[in-house]
Structures are given as C-alpha cells and as structure tokens.
Amino acid sequence: MVEDPVDRLLDAVESGKSIIKNRNVLHFTYLPDTILHRTEEQEKITQSLLPILKQSRPSNLLVYGKPGTGKTLVVKKILLKIQQRAEKTKFPIKLIYTNSKEETTLYGLLVSIGRQLGLSEKELPPSGLAISEVFKRLLKSIEENQFNIVFVIDEIDYLAQLVSKTGKDVLYQLTRANERLKKGSLTLVGISNDLTFKERLDPRVISSLSEEEAVFTNYSVNQLKEILQDRIKMAFLDDVVDDSALNLCAAMAGREHGDARRAIDLLRVAGEIAEREQSDKVREEHIRTASQTMEEDKEVTALRSYPLHEKLLIVAVMKASGLSTGEIYSAYKSLCKTIRQKELTQRRVTQMLSEIEMSGIISGKIIHQGIHGRTKKFALTISSDTVKETFKDEATLEDII
Template identity: 45%
Template sequence: MSVKATLTNKTFRKERQGCGCTSDIDNIFDRAASGKSLVKSRQALTIDYVPDRLPFRDEEARGLAETLSTVLKKEPGRPSNLLLFGKPGTGKTAVVKSVVDRLIKKAGELGVEITVPVINAKLANSAYKILYEIAENLGINRQEKKVHFTGLSMGEATDRILQFIQKNKMHVILVIDEIDSLVDKNGDDVLYSFTRANERMAKGGFITLIGISNSLTFKDKLDPRVRSSLSEEEMVFNSYSVEQLRQILAERIKIAFNEGAVTDAATNLCAALAGREHGDARMAINLLRVAAELAERAHAAKVEEKHVRAAQEKIEKDENLDFIQNATLHEKLVLVAITRSKNGNTGEVYEIYSSLCRQADHDPLTQRRMTQIISRMDQLGLISTDIINQGRYGRSQKIKATVPLATIKAALKDDPVLSEFID
C-alpha cells in the first residue's frame, strides 16, 4: 500500500470514529487479510469459467466440431444450423464456448476469417437488443449504416446486419444462448429472418445459427418454416449423474482450491444435492463456492458438510428473494393471494387475487392466465400444488406457498404497491 493510500485511510478512519461499527468492520478486514485462504482460484468457481477439459462431454464436443469444421475447408461451406437442448447446468454453453474458441484459434492459424458473435437472449431481454448486440459484435456500428441502440424498426435493423454480412462476404456463426427466452418473450420473427438470410446472400457470405435451449419442447413453439431451417442438426445434453457430478467437482477442486481444503464428504454432498433433482453441474459448483465462502468466514480449516448445508439454505433463500423482487406485478399479487388463502383452492385464490388487483387499481388477468402463473411458480419451487381427492365431490387442487412468509415480506417490503398487502 502506498504512503498516500495509508494516510488517506487513516484520515478516513479518524472521520469515522463516531461510528460504533468501525472497529467491527476493521476486524473483519484484518481477519480476511491475515487469514489463510482455502481458495487459490476464485475465477474457477464462477459461472463464466470454462476448463480446458469438459468431463463427460467429449462426444458432444466432437459432434459440434465436426459440424463447424466445414468452414475451415479449402472451399469453405456454410455449417448446418444447430440446436442444442438440455436442462440448465448440463454443459451446453461450456461446450460451445470451448469448441468455438478452438475453432477461432485454428481459423487464425489457417488464415480463414470467421466471426462468432455469442449473444445471451435472456440478458439481452428484447429482440431489438439482440440485433444491436449482433451489430456491435460484427463491427457494423463503426460504419455509416449503424444499428442504433434505439430508433430503427426490427426489419431495418435486420436488413442492415444482413447487408453488411453480404457486402463484406463474412462467414458468421451466430450463437444465441437461452434462445427459448427470445421466443417466449418476442416470438420467432428474428430467427425466421436469420434462418432465411442465406437464400438472399447467395455467395456474398453466410450466417450459421447455433441455438442453445434449456427447454426440450422449445421447437414446438416455432413456426414450421423456422423449425425446419433452424433444426438442420440437433444435439441433446443429458443431465449428469451424481457420480459424474462428483468427478466434475473433484477436477474443479484441484484447479480452484488449495490441497486438502475440501473434505470428500463435502464434495459428495454437493454432488448429491445437485444431482438429486437436476443433475446440474453449475448448481453443484455454485454450492461449493458459497460453502467455501462460509467456511472462510468461519475461519475453518476445511470446507465440510455443515458448510455445504448452510450454503444450500443461503442459496435457496437468496434465489427466492431475487425472483420475488423481480417478478411482475401480477406474479407478486398471485403469490400474496396464495399466502392469504385459507383453503388454497384455485377459485378462492383467484377471488383474493382479483380483490387485490382492484385495491391496487389494476385489472385482474383471467383465471386461465393466473393458473399459468401458478404453474410457473410451482416449477420454480415457490409454491406447491397438490391434487386432493374429495371422494364423490371429485378432486381439487390445493395451492400453498413453500417460501417462508418472512422471505416474501422481505422481498415486497419496499414495493410501493404491494408492501401494504403484507401483514
């Protein structure tokens, strides 16, 4: 630390002497600075990290490489459009990034020019933002006919992108991650334009589309013309088994942690918790990361089972809080209605929800739309829906919140519309 920085810190502390928490905060920082770290590479525990080797995905990586290798031939051809399916955390994005990085490196060695924009449709959040990011990646916005952040029609923005590719005879492999999010929010018009683009470009460049979807039923939402063009080749990524997750974690631990910093029991528990429901490697690694943070805060010598269990509770709480805070108004109203319902049947929940909408000066959605919201919340684990057999009175659905009421209150306490509805 420089003398200047030291003096500045001393001055700052002097100004803060009236704050009773200063000494506690200093103690936290001092312990962190002097304590032994369990982790040697925190980057290796992040969501963006792609290891050199992806265990149990060799076959998928080879298949993707075979498809894309067409672009490296003496007479370069357009690789087939490709759809990758699989649940979250099954290695889809990691495999694509790994293969694409090697493809770009090999193309550079051979003097072959290719451009590979990688766009996350969920983060982009709108069809136009996706077009803008593609334009940025291609370098269009350094030319005269830019794709501005706002102001163009979807058709004009798409035309400028395709004209740029054709004019410069570019070989483009466009990767759209979480492509199902694009279609759910904006329909498939953008995909239709890009899958049909090569018909109009002739020999003036080409564009290949790789779509990565977390939904196995994604294709059912597409127009038949888009479906046939987009699905020239398909690849399904199966969920990892518990044993596969254990081996994935063991390899990641060698990269991320100091030797002996994680017990075998903690590794096995991370794999078991992540494999029990989802077979999600991302979930297993995130669980291990949070467990390590908790262990370090407790000045533990190793990451143990108790840290993994505490991490699981923390992650579940944080995820639920985040979802509720970022949910739509009607999703929040439905959740509050469920907490207020005594019987938990659909009819009663809808009556309470409709009443809350009127109090909030909003028109309620139809009961059918409300049941779709309930279905989504059930999939996310925020609520549970059980079918109750009532004998000669038939069957009814019982809905109840699985998230603690305290978490719901914490998520909505600052909401200007809904805070008054939480008792």
C-alpha cells in the first residue's frame, strides 16, 4: 500500500520527530543575550546614549552598515537595557522604534510615531492633516508629557526618499526639535544600510543628525561561522548540523558582504527542508537547495509586488539593457502604447528607476562620456527568464513579454 504523504508528515509531527527544538532562535527578530563580534559597537552606542540615564539629552546618532551586520539588533538590545533601568527612576524616558521601509508614506511614518506616543485617532487621524500639523501635534505631546524620547528610525535612507523634499524637511525638523521644545527632549538615532546616504542630505541635516556616528563593518566568514554555531546550539538538537553544511552556510553568506541575517535565514530554511525530508541531519545539499529556493522566492515575490508601471519599466530595462535613462524611457513609452496605458512623466520614471534599483532587481552604473558629461545606464541583475516567467500570466503584460 502506498503511504499517504499528508499522513506521513502529520505522523512525524505527532511522534515528535523534529531536528529543530527552537525555531524562534532562527528568526531575524530574535534578540540573543550575547551579540557576538560587536563589543566595540555596543560600547560606542551605549556611551552615546548614556546621558539619558543621567537625565540629560544624548547627542543625535547615525548608525551605518550593510544589511545583516547587526545594527538593529545592537540598537534594540541597548534600548531594552536602558528601558529596564529607566523604569527604576521617575525620569520619563520613552523609546520609540519605527522602520521607514515598512511605511509607504511619510504621513504613515509620523502617525506610527504618534501612536507610540499614545496619541489616539481623534488626536492624530490616519489621514487628512498637513505634515507640518502632524509634526506640531507630535511635539505638543512630547512637551505636555515632558517625555525624553530616544527615537530610532531604521532604514532612515528611505525616509529621505518617501517624498524627497518633504522627507528631508521632516528630517531637519526632527534633528532641530529640541529648539522648539520647552519641556522634554528628542534624540534621533538613524540606522542606515546606505553608506552614501549622507551625501544626498541637506548640509543642515548632516551637521545636526550625525553629532555622533557608529559604523558596523561586514562580518568575516569565521565570525559568521561562530554566530551560526551559537544559534545552532540553541535551535537544533545536538550533532544535527553537519560541519560541512555549517561551513558552506557561512561561506555563502560571507560572499554576500558578510550578512549574518542571510546566514541565519539560510540555516533555518535548510533545517526545514531537512525536516520535511525526514532527514536526521542538515547536510550540504540542504544548504544548496535552501539558497536556490530563497533566491527564487525573493526575486519572484519582489517582481509580483510591483505596480503596473514599475513592471513596465522592468520589462523596458530587460528589452533595452545597458541603455541610458532616456533610452529606457523611450522603450517604456513604446510599451505603454502597445498596452494602451497613459505613460508617466520622465521625471517620475527616473524616480521609479532609482526606487527599483534600491530593491536590487536592476542596477545602474554611471558612465563618463567625456565632453558629453555623465549618464547612468541600467541593466537587470536577475535573469530575463525569471521576469518572463513571473509576468507571463498577467493579462496586461502577456502581449509584450
């Protein structure tokens, strides 16, 4: 008799055959007691924020580093420990965390801050006010409650892009908020994956935002291996992950600028694949399968999530690879004509190209053309087949794929 595949998997769960004992440890939100290879960075950020425990306002702080280098983890750990100590005093400290990338609008970002300050929908409606009025209400709440706030904006580079000029204005207002506050204080901690972020800012914002800075360097392959070993001890049963699988996982993540989050994700997916196969160990082949699955999933999910005009632009880059912004705009207009869509302005399209570039689906390269100045040329970073396969079932796009 052929064994039912559903019953086989359900029986395995019921009989407790699992090689993973704590899945939470393999999730990126998990906060370990000890953050390896980040002692100096932890000391620097703690020293920067120490004044708040002495009832003084700390300097604004900018934290830099590539994705997966432990920036958010370290900042969250320090804030948690400050909060625990602050609760023993009567000094009203409030720690607020928000991620610019998770908010689609500047208004939404400011409302998210307001909710953490305790403002109701009546005091701060989810839409309808001018940005300046929202900001005024935030400051009023800080002043009335005499809050001393440490306000963390993760992926702060996205805030400057939400509505470029308004976003930068809000950044400026945040960095200078203390000049308007008679009671309470506001310290801004910006976390950025983009090391060139400052170059795009108003000089006034730079001077007031980066009063102090902390730079997180990439992890080496050996450091990634130690981080993984630490997680393996907590997440898996003993002797379940092969040394060769561990080495491969660290090496793969090491190639991608030492990304610890990527390494831990890879280990988690490999563990799940091994478990589904009812394997007693996580082996090299599970790591390789996990890597392939994650790449495909990431690209396909990203492509599907784009609105129509971004998709048209991606197709235009695919068809006109290695061409300048102007040439891609011509290709995009032609595609709009084919599917009877009104094209957007060249300015908006240029903005969209930059946004898509930040997601890693396309890459732009500045080319120097002598007396003709400079131009930016774009190309896909993923295969054309992935784009065609993902878009082929979309009725609007099938004629142009």
